[in-house]
Amino acid sequence: MxxxxxxxxxxxxxxxxxxxxxxxxxxxxxxxxxxxxxxxxxxxxxxxxxxxxxxxxxxxxxxxxxxxxxxxxxxxxxxxxxxxxxxxxxxxxxxxxxxxxxxxxxxxxxxxxxxxxxxxxxxxxxxxxxxxxxxxxxxxxxxxGRLDTPAAPEDSFADDPLRMLRAARFESQLGFTAAPRVVDAMRAMAEQIERITAERVQVELTKLICGAHPRKGVELLVDTGLAEYVLPEVPAMRLEIDEHHQHKDVYHHSLVVLDQAIDLEDRDSSPDLVLRLAALLHDIGKPATRRFEPGGGVSFHHHEVVGAKLARKRLRALRFPKDVVEDVAKLVYLHLRFHGYGRGEWTDSAVRRYVTDAGDLLPRLHKLVRADCTTRNRRKAQALQRSYDDLEARIARIAEEEDLARVRPDLDGNEIMRLLGIPPGPLVGRAWRHLKELRLDRGPLTREEAEAELLRWARENGVEPPAE
Missing domain, CATH: 3.30.460.10 (Beta Polymerase, domain 2)
Known part of the structure; x- marks a missing residue:
């Protein structure tokens, strides 16, 4: 055998x-x-x-x-x-x-x-x-490629409502399709999922998101109403139009972004849960920030800020690990930053801040931003990709020149205390942050420049350095 x-x-x-x-x-x-x-x-x-x-x-x-x-x-x-x-x-x-x-x-x-x-x-x-x-x-x-239950699905799901989530998970992992009677039972019994603990729901959602066909699984959750109980921010994105008037609604746009983010994953690595969640949730702040403008336009001002808060709240409620929650929320918050890049008008200072704010998430942010380009206008899509190519090239150049991976003030805490004659405390932290801001704005300073800037800051803030 x-x-x-x-x-x-x-x-x-x-x-x-x-x-x-x-x-x-x-x-x-x-x-x-x-x-x-x-x-x-x-x-x-x-x-x-x-x-x-x-x-x-x-x-x-x-x-x-x-x-x-x-x-x-x-x-x-x-x-x-x-x-x-x-x-x-x-x-x-x-x-x-x-x-x-x-x-x-x-x-x-x-x-x-x-x-x-x-x-x-x-x-x-x-x-x-x-x-x-x-x-x-x-x-x-x-x-x-069909998912059906041995017994009547109503009996199976009444015994264990988690099986409804497992149906969506198997659609994602195996690419199967739930039988019509299974879908009908899920739709009729969706509220029963509230009997299941958040921890168990999170395990199934994680497997679903990391499957080979997560879009298929998400669509089953939304179509049956299960998402209203486990991830309600996703079906809430089914708006009539988005600000570009290019998609039926923000929900479908987010599914396309999810697909495109997966296409950008490293094929030799495991599925990237953080990137996939960020792709799915990056626009969940839009329903709460939608405004109809004069002339028929629609705006979603600060949806990235609202979306980061919503993502953090939902993922915490689902008991996702703390690092996953914070990384996804940060990516949602940063995903729109690139759209201020325009035609390369950013200063080197702005590029440094982009890199510093992203930190270890920069490779994922690159993928998320690229995946977020879903316009059907080929010329516009190519222009956006060229702009991001240019940004990545500038990041690489500045990183090579300035070691962007470790942006630190040009003076450390011990040197700050020695030069200002102050003990450890909040004042040292304020001085350190001031020097870091200078580092981001101007790039590396010589030691003489850094010391002069520190002493100038100290005098402006009522700190009298010791006499030499």
Whole structure:
């Protein structure tokens, strides 16, 4: 069997369970991924053996064993770099208030598969008899790229509303399309997602955004109304026009920016969660700042400021890591800065500030700004790209001349205290910031110039330097 050759761990485990008088099945996403030719190092199994017996079977074989999920019938183990989870047949019931299952052990593989989220995850391989098991049409759904549920979707989602988000996540990761009855159930039951904790929602959204087709997943969330509960700022962007009159609404523009940002990612690196979130959310401040101007125009003044605040608030509510929240908010805040560049009128001081304000996010900001060019006017698009080419060239030149990666005042805190004869405290910080502003405006100063500027600032602020 090809699967056993790809992952020897499968065959080794199967022999141990068979010898102990039990059956072992590769199941769920592991079977789906094996059929798609993308079997990973994490494998899922189910068995008729009870958890205590599973522990005995894997003891002495696994490099490590853990039983943190044993209350739900799951034993985890690892061997040779492969992680496995082995779960006893389950037959779950839910209280349909929380999403906590009442676990009872089942007796058949068919019953175990029926409780799973989607038919493409409800296939199994009987490793004892090397037999493929597909009672709910998972293979047909896989070949058709269709997401459907083994049971009625209303029952499946009532048991666990997180499955609605998983549908959108699988559309993103696998490029599949949810069956009409699944979409209808999601639309009718969207508010049930409020039963799910923010932490669990964030995990699914992260996987969705980092999938191969995140636009597809986002569109399903918006079309079914789920986004109104988990990311309401995104459907709020469905305005009639934007300020350029080039797109049906800001929402569709943002999806195009998301696609174009992904195209600019490094193909040898993992998906960039921060860049993708910033691309999707960069214009979420527009609905709150939209103003209809005389003559039929529309403006969105300071939407980047409002958008940064909204992005920070939403991502915090979803329990995203602090660094992700701050990086996305900063990119949203800075994304419009380039549009003041015009035809290269920026001074070197303005370029320094652009680089300094972006900091480590500068490579992502470059990609976001380029992705934000979605005009259908080819000449205008080419002009914008040329302008940004020019800005990047100026950044490279100034960086080479002045070490822009480490813009610091020409005097450090110790030198400031010595020259002004002051102790550590807020005054030192004020002097340091003044010198940094000079550095940004004028570039590097000689030591004599920096000392003269510091002494001038001190006198203007009532600080009398010690006599030499």
């Amino acid at each position: 090809e699967l056993l050759r790809v992952s020897p761990v499968v065959g080794e485990l199967a022999k141990r369970f068979t010898a102990a008088g039990h059956r072992l099945y590769l199941v769920g996403g592991s079977v789906r991924d094996a059929l798609l030719g993308r079997l990973a190092g994490d494998l899922d199994f189910t068995t008729d053996a009870r958890p205590g017996k599973v522990l005995k079977i894997v003891s002495g074989w696994a490099d490590a064993v853990w039983d943190t999920g044993i209350a739900f019938g799951t034993v985890g183990a690892s061997r040779g770099g492969t992680t496995v989870e082995i779960t006893t047949f389950r037959s779950e019931t839910y209280d349909r208030v929380s999403r906590n299952p009442e676990v009872t052990f089942g007796d058949t593989i068919e019953g175990d598969l029926l409780r799973r989220d989607f038919t493409v995850n409800a296939m199994a391989v009987d490793l004892t008899e090397q037999r493929f098991i597909d009672p709910y049409g998972g293979m047909d759904a896989l070949l058709a």
